[in-house]
Amino acid sequence: MARWEPGARERLVVAAVDLFTEQGYDATTVAEIAERAGVTRSTFFRHFADKREVLVAGQETLSTLLAEGIADAPAGAGPLQAVAAGLERASGAMGPANRELGPRIKAAVAASTELQERDALKSVGLAAAMTAALTARGVPDPVAHLAAELGVLAFKRGYAEWSEGGDDTGGLAPHALAALAELHNATSALGRPG
Amino acid sequence: MARWEPGARERLVVAAVDLFTEQGYDATTVAEIAERAGVTRSTFFRHFADKREVLVAGQETLSTLLAEGIADAPAGAGPLQAVAAGLERASGAMGPANRELGPRIKAAVAASTELQERDALKSVGLAAAMTAALTARGVPDPVAHLAAELGVLAFKRGYAEWSEGGDDTGGLAPHALAALAELHNATSALGRPG
Known part of the structure; x- marks a missing residue:
């Protein structure tokens, strides 16, 4: 034993x-x-x-927390509000060890194509988990897919900012939520496609 | 020789x-x-x-065409208009063989984690190429990143629709551009994050 x-x-x-x-x-x-x-x-x-x-340890936990946060968001919450709830839930699981490891994990991934591939698939998995949770709330396609992609981008951008020396008051959550708000603002600067 | x-x-x-x-x-x-x-x-x-x-053959060509299309878009074009120009340029390189292979490639990727990883990294590469091309046009971060992600999603959604039996008049381009327009419309349904 x-x-x-x-x-x-x-x-x-x-x-x-x-x-x-x-x-x-x-x-x-x-x-x-x-x-x-x-x-x-x-x-x-x-x-x-x-x-x-080892380097994607916690992907399933993260996916579960993101999806649970989205599922538990108030009934009247819009797609990005639900994503924000998912980011808050997942951020709660990221402590000082995650923050400290961030830049070193980033360096290891940058130096290995094999790790880049695994890391890219991790992002696909997180987006799929969030898309499914949003779809379960009745968010139609492609809004669910788009909101989930914004959530993944916000999580990664927030994590990078937090772990690369950003303010640690409140942990990862404020950084991820600020990144989501910034991405939402960016949608209005995209212009029309044609 | x-x-x-x-x-x-x-x-x-x-x-x-x-x-x-x-x-x-x-x-x-x-x-x-x-x-x-x-x-x-x-x-x-x-x-x-x-x-x-073999299964990501053409990634560099695609990246180059997407970036060239973005670079050659009219000076006054907004971020998504430039992305649309990139999608049109890249779509021109996709012929009947690409269309016919689409569903079989999809099946092969779905059956192999290793291929899923490689495929995920391909998307990251395409997004990076488009982000760089948009940044070179003066599009600020995170608008460039977001527009590039929408471009990747539009290319993949358009390609899936085209290769899975959609109308082939005009090749891939109309499908990719329709997907981009649909994603752009979806941005207005995201709601605020908080």
């Missing part, structure tokens, strides 16, 4: 990001990540399918 | 899509794709780095 290991998952993420930064993603093995985190290889594989998955 | 091989690249794409559909992406080898296309393995590798790249 495996004993209970407090924080093993978090330690694995930190160890992986450190090693990817120090020696590159390709050169890093699962054994090295486990060793740096002070756990066994089998503990690694209880938490992650492979080393690539 | 390699002799000139008319259509080798196109034949490789068709062969790969056929094999991915028939026997799955994982089970298909480069040797099989080359054999089906009637070319040597070394010809395959003159065109593609690996079997995954």
Whole structure:
């Protein structure tokens, strides 16, 4: 029986990001990540399918929180108001460790095409989760799809701003909501397509 | 010296899509794709780095055409008008073969996480190319980013509609432009974020 290991998952993420930064993603093995985190290889594989998955840890949690926040928004809330509720819910799960890791994860992803691909698919997954939650509220296509894409952009822009030294009062939420408001304002500057 | 091989690249794409559909992406080898296309393995590798790249063939061409169309839009064109010009330019490069392959490529991508990742990164690349072209026109952030994302969504939605049996009069362009207009209309249904 495996004993209970407090924080093993978090330690694995930190160890992986450190090693990817120090020696590159390709050169890093699962054994090295486990060793740096002070756990066994089998503990690694209880938490992650492979080393690539470490960097998108929490995608399912994020998707679930975004969707729950959207589902729980007041009945009269419009599409972007519901998205804002999703961003608030998801932001609540992002603490100081996420903030501190942000720039290092960004650097590791920038240095590896394989991680860029996985990261891009993560965004697709978050958008799909939000689109489904908005559709369930009766938001028609393509408004649901568009609102979800704005939500993903706002989350990423807010996270970048927060983790790259922005004010930390209130955590990620105010940054994500400010980014959403900024994107909403930008819609009025698009002009007509034809 | 390699002799000139008319259509080798196109034949490789068709062969790969056929094999991915028939026997799955994982089970298909480069040797099989080359054999089906009637070319040597070394010809395959003159065109593609690996079997995954076959399915995103043309990404660089597409990016270039989208960016050129945006750059060549009239000086007074707004952001979405410039995006529309990019979509028109890129649509011109998509012929009957692209239309016919669409649903089969979609099926192959849906069946493989690896292809989904590559496909997601392709969208990121197209958006980045359009964002850069819009920024070069003086469109400020985040309007440029947002307009580019709408452009990617419009291209994908238009392509899906066109290749899944939509009217083929005028090729892909009218479908992509209709999708862009629909997305633009959707912006007014988003409501305020807070």
